[in-house]
Amino acid sequence: MKRRKQAFITAACVSIGSQLYINVFSDGFIIALAVVIFGICLHLFQDVHPLKLAILTGICSPCFRFLVLWTATGDMGKAARDALPDMIFYFAFGILYFLLYYRNTNKNYTAFWTALVLGDALGNSAELSVMYGLTYMNLTILGTLLTIAMVRATMTLAVCLAMDQYKSLLKKEEHELRYKKLMVMASVFDSEVYFMKKGIFEIEDVMKKAYQLYQQMDDDVFPQEFRTLALDIATDVHEIKKGYIRVIKGLRDNFLTDIKINSLNIKDLVSILSTDMEDLIRHENKAIQFKVKVYSNFTVNEHYYLMSILRNLVINSIDAIPYEKEGLITLELLKIDGQSYVFRITDNGSGIKEEDLEIIFVTGYSTKFDETTGDINRGLGLALVKDLVEVQFDGRIAVESREGSFTKFEVWIPAAKFQEE
Numbered sequence: 001m002k003r004r005k006q007a008f009i010t011a012a013c014v015s016i017g018s019q020l021y022i023n024v025f026s027d028g029f030i031i032a033l034a035v036v037i038f039g040i041c042l043h044l045f046q047d048v049h050p051l052k053l054a055i056l057t058g059i060c061s062p063c064f065r066f067l068v069l070w071t072a073t074g075d076m077g078k079a080a081r082d083a084l085p086d087m088i089f090y091f092a093f094g095i096l097y098f099l100l101y102y103r104n105t106n107k108n109y110t111a112f113w114t115a116l117v118l119g120d121a122l123g124n125s126a127e128l129s130v131m132y133g134l135t136y137m138n139l140t141i142l143g144t145l146l147t148i149a150m151v152r153a154t155m156t157l158a159v160c161l162a163m164d165q166y167k168s169l170l171k172k173e174e175h176e177l178r179y180k181k182l183m184v185m186a187s188v189f190d191s192e193v194y195f196m197k198k199g200i201f202e203i204e205d206v207m208k209k210a211y212q213l214y215q216q217m218d219d220d221v222f223p224q225e226f227r228t229l230a231l232d233i234a235t236d237v238h239e240i241k242k243g244y245i246r247v248i249k250g251l252r253d254n255f256l257t258d259i260k261i262n263s264l265n266i267k268d269l270v271s272i273l274s275t276d277m278e279d280l281i282r283h284e285n286k287a288i289q290f291k292v293k294v295y296s297n298f299t300v301n302e303h304y305y306l307m308s309i310l311r312n313l314v315i316n317s318i319d320a321i322p323y324e325k326e327g328l329i330t331l332e333l334l335k336i337d338g339q340s341y342v343f344r345i346t347d348n349g350s351g352i353k354e355e356d357l358e359i360i361f362v363t364g365y366s367t368k369f370d371e372t373t374g375d376i377n378r379g380l381g382l383a384l385v386k387d388l389v390e391v392q393f394d395g396r397i398a399v400e401s402r403e404g405s406f407t408k409f410e411v412w413i414p415a416a417k418f419q420e421e
Helices: 002-017 034-044 050-073 076-083 086-102 109-132 139-216 224-256 266-284 303-320 381-392
Strands: 021-023 030-032 288-294 298-300 327-336 340-347 396-402 406-414
Touching: 002 034, 002 050, 034 050, 034 086, 034 109, 034 139, 050 076, 050 086, 086 109, 109 139, 139 224, 139 266, 139 303, 266 288, 266 298, 266 303, 266 327, 303 327, 303 340, 303 381, 303 406, 381 396, 381 406
Parallel strands: 288 327
Antiparallel strands: 021 030, 327 340, 340 406, 396 406
């Protein structure tokens, strides 16, 4: 169905383009823009067999021109003599294009241009021979036809090159956007895996305590049901631990390993983050301006963790800005005293209560409550950020806020943790 549609589009466009022409040699022989359109369609619709395109176009275009001429002049015989020989041109063009290019295993722009030139020149020669006989042809006419063919083939090639370049640019932009989204997704998964690995130790501790409780329960003091319950808890927790391990292994082996990048330039990282956050702001339909100011350049090895740190902090800033407010979030990267890099995230949102400043990094703390569903955020964001900053980067995080005015987070990381350029 798609190929049929493409074939009819070609026939329609060429038929309309055939009305833009100039007469050459005689009143009935024309040089039309339609041939350029036909060549472009051959390039665009490569899934359609060129002979089928040539046959359909060779019928539709001359018939359309015949109807136009007949309507304009009222002379059906002259209209037929002037228009219908065009069929010879398209049939000859299609056959030559098929033999010289379509069947060619080494397809390139040079071969394409050559096929267009020969198809055009020989097609016109065949048409003129049918109209006026072989004796009409001479070197002057053949040279003129070849020149016209080269001009039209060059025009066709120029348009095709421009379209291919544009499509290549679109594909590159699409690939870069997909890559950025994949990098963000990988950083989220990597952070979740990190938190799950930390949780395994806590699970093991619960399991050990449950089993110790089972062993220490005396049959003479505690009912057998208590001992059985303690053993069941230890067993169930052990199964939960195995489930965690399977999930971690699955993510590592089947996703994170495939897109693992050893290092990333900080400017590329910030660019990926900026694209992701701007998409989130649009999705949230908030009037927020996100500004990035990077005054240093270095390479990050643990870029997934750094992405998670910055992403969590910026998302918190987005959430803190009310829908009705003109928001501003700024991410700055500075180098202080040559020893540390400071990532400063500032927003003009609702701020943090003074009494909450001491507990915002505690696991489970959250102000994100959905009044509609009753769901509350799990409160891992800032706890994860603090843990990653301190454990993975030997850094520290500080916060300053005034309720109803602003919030500023500063992440201090030793310069030695990065590869400076």
